[in-house]
Amino acid sequence: MAERITLQVSRYRPENDAEPVTQEYEIPLRKAWSVLDGLNHVKDHIDGTLSFRWSCRMGICGSCGMTVNGDPHLGCAAFLTDYAPGPVRVEPLRNFPVIRDLVVEIGDFMRKLPKVKPWLIRTDTAETGTAEAEAAEIGTAEIGTAEREFPQTPAEMDEYHRYSMCINCMLCYSACPVVGLEEDFLGPAAIAIAQRYNLDSRDQGAAERFDVLSSAAGVWDCTFVGECTTACPKGVDPAGAIQRYKLTAAMESLKAFVLPRRAR
Amino acid sequence: MTERVQYTEFHPRWHRTRFPVFWWLRRRSYLVFVVRELTSVFVAWTVVYLLLLINAVAEDDAAYQRFLDWSGTWWVVLLNVVALALLLFHTVTWFNLAPKAIVARMRGRPLPGIWIQGAHYLAWALVSAGVAWLILG
Amino acid sequence: MAKRQIEPILWLTFSAGGMAAALALPVLLLVFGVLIPLDWASPDRTHLLAVLRNPLTRLVLLAVFVLALFHWAHRFRYTLYEGLQLKHLNQVINVLCYGGAVAGSVMAGYILLIAL
Structure with missing residues (x-):
């Protein structure tokens, strides 16, 4: 069986949550996967309600900024294997109001x-x-x-x-x-x-x-x-x-x- | 970030976190920053200590002897050892960050940061040696 | 373009003081705060007095002390503002920090230029 890693993602759904809560997702740990690839895997296969911003996947557009294990990173430039065996904590950027999940008000x-x-x-x-x-x-x-x-x-x-x-x-x-x-x-x-x-x-x-x-x-x-x-x-x-x-x-x-x- | 927002069904409430009071305990780099800033307290202490010394030297032999006795008590020595460590921390951080603010040029080209840093350490060595020679030599 | 602001001037004294403190204070504290109290060195008072009474020594020390005190005032002010989130007390803090620096400078001037 392939290796797996857990993402602990901060969720904030204003219609239900008074405070952000943490939700865990177990995803495959693939060599070339970034945190953003992991989130996209969650969105496509596990939980379609997860919200986050992204566009270019190559460190040019600047949309996927997030807090990974406490440090600010581009989701596309933080690689899951660097955080193995995990878990990886994924939170929205700090110092900005949170609109939903990982989406902040800029x-x-x-x-x-x-x-x-x-x-x-x-x-x-x-x-x-x-x-x-x-x-x-x-x-x-x-x-x-x-x-x-x-x-x-x-x-x-x-x-x-x-x-x-x-x-x-x-x-x-x-x-x-x-x-x-x-x-x-x-x-x-x-x-x-x-x-x-x-x-x-x-x-x-x-x-x-x-x-x-x-x-x-x-x-x-x-x-x-x-x-x-x-x-x-x-x-x-x-x-x-x-x-x-x-x-x-x-x-x-x-x-x-x-x-x-x-x-x- | 202060503007008042009317939250509606289509503009649900944003989540805002209050900035923690002890934010500088949350990251090592923040803690190092606060320690760096607090070196200034020991800079001020050193000035006060040296002024007390100079005042005693200016007065007479008895006053100087009283100062020496006081400065030799264990807690003053301990305080000064701690202060010295933080002064050294101040010096090192100050010199290491100097190339960020200072852009020196030679024949129109910016000098590499390591040169600026090196010049600071060289000046430090010269000043320290000069002062030590003046006092003890 | 440039208005007459106080903040840049305070920053300049902070910077100059940081430089002066970095260059001069460690060796002075090492000698007078550690080596002499631990009897690893013992210069006699007349020698110290001779060095201190040199006009150049007085001026250099006065400059180092005054700038170092303003360095402390500026840095400590921001540490209180941010480290303890006390910006709402800024008037008290300003009086404490810059008032302290001014008082210390006056003392330094008195000791170095008059008492010595």
């Missing part, structure tokens, strides 16, 4: 992310230089057309490349105690993504992002636990991005203190 992150203006900002394409004016002009603006290109050297790309690997899977939000404690904290991914644009040689929006990033709920809430970087499945290093920005923001603020009337 509105918090979705509202925070646009605050850092995660897109390339050019101040030289429109007279007023704001992103809004630029967006209004997008039909006629040169951005992205053959008339004007923004070339970049490999060294310039290296400056931000690792931050651009973020897939918005929110494992870092799940790993970060400050996210759980400070509901306004922008959070690791949003700041890392802001740095992805700040450090891009084609971007001119660092000044527009400054106020949000250097507010109390921005980088200063971070106490450098470092777990975001440990949790990140794409090697983004949000903790490093935040500390780097603290130094940048502190230097800017120091300038403002020393030279208060200097026009910037």
Whole structure:
């Protein structure tokens, strides 16, 4: 008989459960199976009511973030054989409200992310230089057309490349105690993504992002636990991005203190 | 996450967990983090201790002798041994995390983190040797 | 762009203090807190006094002590906020931490610049 492994899955069915309860499923332990494959086996063959999010099965879409044996992981990147002989505890991502079973409500992150203006900002394409004016002009603006290109050297790309690997899977939000404690904290991914644009040689929006990033709920809430970087499945290093920005923001603020009337 | 939600049949209640007070006992890495943060208490203690010493040295021979007697009592020595261990923990964690915040460049290229870290340890060795020589040499 | 905020300045003192404490304090505590009390070293008082009265020593020590105290204030404040979830007491905690750092700095200034 083939080997088997037990999944202890956190179930929350709001129509019946006041609190999440644990349900056990015994599934085959196959060499190439991830936790997500195990859950799909449960869904297809054992219990069709189990709810969880997934899409690409290959660590690109960022949908299947979950807590596996207490650690935040992509379900598709956590392999069952690494947890043998089991049991494997599967819970929803922490620090998010649970809608059902392993499905969490991500509105918090979705509202925070646009605050850092995660897109390339050019101040030289429109007279007023704001992103809004630029967006209004997008039909006629040169951005992205053959008339004007923004070339970049490999060294310039290296400056931000690792931050651009973020897939918005929110494992870092799940790993970060400050996210759980400070509901306004922008959070690791949003700041890392802001740095992805700040450090891009084609971007001119660092000044527009400054106020949000250097507010109390921005980088200063971070106490450098470092777990975001440990949790990140794409090697983004949000903790490093935040500390780097603290130094940048502190230097800017120091300038403002020393030279208060200097026009910037 | 604070917005008030009207729960209906088609928008059933979300489950929210309260963040546990003793969250830092739940993971080893969180515990290490809290210990790292608490090293600051021993940093402050060291400053206070050294100020007491300097004050005694400044006063006269008798005051210095009283300080030496006090600093030799078992509980002060024990406290200082613990404080020293945590100061070392502070130094090591501080230097190991320094490359995360500091980006140093040489001819336009970012230096590898290990160089920045190494420079910190080198500076530590030099400062420690210099101070020890100044006091004991 | 940059408003005059206090948080970045506090963070800078925290960082500078962390660096100063990391570099200078372990050796000082090793010598004065462990080696001398255990009689493994015994520099005489006149030598210590001569080293301490050097203006450079006074200034360096004052800088290290003040920055290290602000390092403590900043870190301990966040530890109380988060480790014990006491953010609602932030005014008391701020007075305790930064008030303590200011008081300690004044003491350090008095001892190093006047009493010595």
